[in-house]
Amino acid sequence: MTQPALFIEPPAAPAEPSTRGWEQISAPGALICIKRSFLGPVAATKLLRRLIDVVPWRQDKIKIFGKEHDLPRLQQWYGDPGQVYLWSGIEMRPLPWIPELLEVREAVQRATKRDFNSVLLNYYRDGNDTVSWHxxxxxxxxxxxxxxxxxxxAERDFLLRRTDDKTEKRNIKLTHGSLLVMGGETQGNWxxxxxxxxRVTEPRVNLTFREFE
Known part of the structure; x- marks a missing residue:
């Protein structure tokens, strides 16, 4: 029998959604949870190295005050056919799913009891790569x-701030192999x-799974 690419163990039997291993983040008007041990260190490192090597990373540009600048990170978009992603003048047509992403998607779907038809990958080469407030x-x-x-x-800070009160903030440490979920009214309020x-010299890859209608 062929070993799974990332050695992710499937559940022994169908189960009801469980809160075991999840930590809820206290943030008014938001539903945010994190599971820090979603992937073990060996599987997480293997996935990081594999994605850095096989993904055809894009260096997109973004306009700021009429001038083009390199986006301060690399990115790529995978998904079901037709799931085009448009943001800030950038058009991303989905690449077909690769085995590594299909396996991770299946594991994330089991953990969250949700379905996803696309994923945005961001490659932060070191601590100089960022993503601005959005x-x-x-x-x-x-x-x-x-x-x-x-x-x-690499562990990175994930900052949150209220849209109606930018002095109210949270800082979540996104550790190696952690899975963060945001639902409810989070995107409207934060x-x-x-x-x-x-000080961060090591790379990080982030995979944000989404369900586009």
């Missing part, structure tokens, strides 16, 4: 987007960002 609130995600975000590689951290 919400994952594209119209195709529906009124209450459900996002499952898997992190492998923004998030990955800030620059010059």
């Amino acid at each position: 919400a994952d609130d594209e119209p195709g995600l529906g009124l209450s987007p459900f996002i499952a975000s898997l992190s492998v590689g 923004q998030h960002a990955i800030p620059r951290r010059k």
Whole structure:
């Protein structure tokens, strides 16, 4: 019998959704949970190295005050046929699923009891790569987007701030192999960002699974 690529153990039998291993983040008007041990260190490292090697990473550009700048990270978009992703003038047509992403998607779907038809991959080469304040609130995600975000590689700060009170903030440490989920009214009430951290010298890959309508 062929070994799974990442050695993710399937559940022994169908089960009801479980809160075991999940930590809920206290944030008014949000539903945010994290499972820090979703992938073990060996599987997480194997996935990180594999994705860095096999994904055809894109260096997109973004316009700021009329001038084009390199996006401060690399990215790629995978998904079911037709799941085109448009944001800030960037069009991303889905690449077909590769075995590694299919296996991870299946594991994330089991853990969250949700289905996903696309995934955005971000490659932070070191602590100089960032993502600015934003919400994952594209119209195709529906009124209450459900996002499952898997992190492998260097630990990074995941900052949150209320849209109506930017002084109210949270900082979540995204560790190697952790799975963060955001649901409910999170995207309407909170923004998030990955800030620059010059002390970070190792890479990180983030996989955000989504269900576009």
